[in-house]
Amino acid sequence: xxxxxxxxxxxxxxxxxxxxxxxxxxxxxxxxxxxxxxxxxxxxxxxxxxxxxxxxxxxxxxxxxxxxxxxxxxxxxxxxxxxxxxxxxxxxxxxxxxxxxxxxxxxxxxxxxxxxxxxxxxxxxxxxxxxxxxxxxxxxxxxxxxxxxxxxxxxxxxxxxxxxxxxxxxxxxxxxxxxxxxxxxxxxxxxx
Amino acid sequence: xxxxxxxxxxxxxxxxxxxxxxxxxxxxxxxxxxxxxxxxxxxxxxxxxxxxxxxxxxxxxxxxxxxxxxxxxxxxxxxxxxxxxxxxxxxxxxxxxxxxxxxxxxxxxxxxxxxxxxxxxxxxxxxxxxxxxxxxxxxxxxxxxxxxxxxxxxxxxxxxxxxxxxxxxxxxxxxxxxxxxxxxxxxxxxxx
DNA sequence: AAGAAGCTGAACATCATGTCTGATAACAGA
DNA sequence: TCTGTTATCAGACATGATGTTCAGCTTCTT
Numbered sequence: 001x002x003x004x005x006x007x008x009x010x011x012x013x014x015x016x017x018x019x020x021x022x023x024x025x026x027x028x029x030x031x032x033x034x035x036x037x038x039x040x041x042x043x044x045x046x047x048x049x050x051x052x053x054x055x056x057x058x059x060x061x062x063x064x065x066x067x068x069x070x071x072x073x074x075x076x077x078x079x080x081x082x083x084x085x086x087x088x089x090x091x092x093x094x095x096x097x098x099x100x101x102x103x104x105x106x107x108x109x110x111x112x113x114x115x116x117x118x119x120x121x122x123x124x125x126x127x128x129x130x131x132x133x134x135x136x137x138x139x140x141x142x143x144x145x146x147x148x149x150x151x152x153x154x155x156x157x158x159x160x161x162x163x164x165x166x167x168x169x170x171x172x173x174x175x176x177x178x179x180x181x182x183x184x185x186x187x188x189x190x191x192x
Numbered sequence: 193x194x195x196x197x198x199x200x201x202x203x204x205x206x207x208x209x210x211x212x213x214x215x216x217x218x219x220x221x222x223x224x225x226x227x228x229x230x231x232x233x234x235x236x237x238x239x240x241x242x243x244x245x246x247x248x249x250x251x252x253x254x255x256x257x258x259x260x261x262x263x264x265x266x267x268x269x270x271x272x273x274x275x276x277x278x279x280x281x282x283x284x285x286x287x288x289x290x291x292x293x294x295x296x297x298x299x300x301x302x303x304x305x306x307x308x309x310x311x312x313x314x315x316x317x318x319x320x321x322x323x324x325x326x327x328x329x330x331x332x333x334x335x336x337x338x339x340x341x342x343x344x345x346x347x348x349x350x351x352x353x354x355x356x357x358x359x360x361x362x363x364x365x366x367x368x369x370x371x372x373x374x375x376x377x378x379x380x381x382x383x384x
Numbered sequence: 385a386a387g388a389a390g391c392t393g394a395a396c397a398t399c400a401t402g403t404c405t406g407a408t409a410a411c412a413g414a
Numbered sequence: 415t416c417t418g419t420t421a422t423c424a425g426a427c428a429t430g431a432t433g434t435t436c437a438g439c440t441t442c443t444t
Contacts, residue, residue: 203410207422249402399431409422414415
């Protein structure tokens with residue numbers, strides 16, 4: 001039952017893709033809040049009435065875009081099984097580098113906090129599983145596991161954002177090495 | 193020159209206070225984005241035209257509220273000189289406990305990311321100074337100082353948010369102890 | 385080639401925004 | 415307490431974005 005409807009009409013695919021592209025480009029240009037549906041349609045060369053045939057509004061369009069990102073991240077995460085504890089970080093940095101403008105729109109300075117919540121949630125699930133799998137090897141007394149999860153994800157998001165806002169000039173493996181060093185040695189302890 | 197204008201008219205003070213209170217209460221109720229100026233005025237029992245005599249719009253009202261928060265945090269930070277490296281954390285947790293509903297509106301689940309940017313910026317300045325003061329005692333090779341700043345602040349904000357969303361039941365000194373332990377020992381290293 | 389499905393532009397009602405008015409009420413200072 | 419000043423108010427108005435509808439046209443699929 002319910003297999004994917006025979007296929008997706010080319011016109012539909014083109015329209016939706018154009019709208020998503022327009023949204024990302026506009027976010028980079030002026031920030032999410034100031035964007036209007038009319039502007040999105042103009043940038044995408046799509047009739048305004050057509051927009052409402054696909055999405056209920058600006059937020060709905062954004063949400064569908066985030067669902068796509070979620071799928072991508074889930075795949076990247078699946079490929080990230082290896083890498084030991086907190087092995088998620090390197091694949092995430094690499095994924096960000098491969099979709100740099102998307103990330104800069106969603107998590108960078110201009111894009112503001114459009115997608116940070118979504119990314120944070122995905123990563124939280126990832127880290128939570130990671131900690132559960134390697135449970136014996138970590139802090140277990142007094143510090144709730146969920147706090148550790150949030151701590152790790154918060155620190156990672158900060159590192160990711162810093163990297164993106166700096167132009168992502170460092171190669172992924174370098175920023176990842178720094179992040180992992182901070183994670184393992186602590187921020188105040190480590191000395192040359 | 194330019195001393196504080198003789199005084200602030202009581203009516204002005206009352207109106208502005210009422211508007212700020214209404215905004216916070218509405219944020220907790222339905223989230224910042226869905227709030228309308230008219231709703232704020234109704235909740236505050238203030239004429240809509242009066243609103244525009246004081247603020248240019250919803251964002252302006254929010255911004256002035258954040259300026260107030262900024263002042264409070266600056267004071268708390270000044271009192272936080274003691275406490276060794278990263279001594280900012282305990283005063284911040286205590287300040288959050290003392291203004292719990294404000295924080296839950298600005299940084300908690302329902303309030304979303306309304307003020308996270310502002311708080312993050314204030315803390316970043318604080319931590320940056322802290323690191324500069326104790327420069328010799330910390331990581332200096334290979335890891336840019338600004339990355340450390342963002343890492344620390346990101347981790348702290350995550351801990352703060354987790355604490356708030358959990359109802360802030362733990363006393364400040366307990367959550368602070370956990371945070372500092374994660375900071376000093378690292379999240380993957382520390383074992384019982 | 386024909387029918388189905390998507391796209392379009394235009395018109396429309398609705399709502400929030402921001403500005404302005406003249407009248408009323410509350411204030412500060414003497 | 416009295417007086418001049420200043421804030422507040424309700425209401426009207428123009429504007430711009432939203433979301434819906436429709437009839438006609440274009441582009442897909444088979």
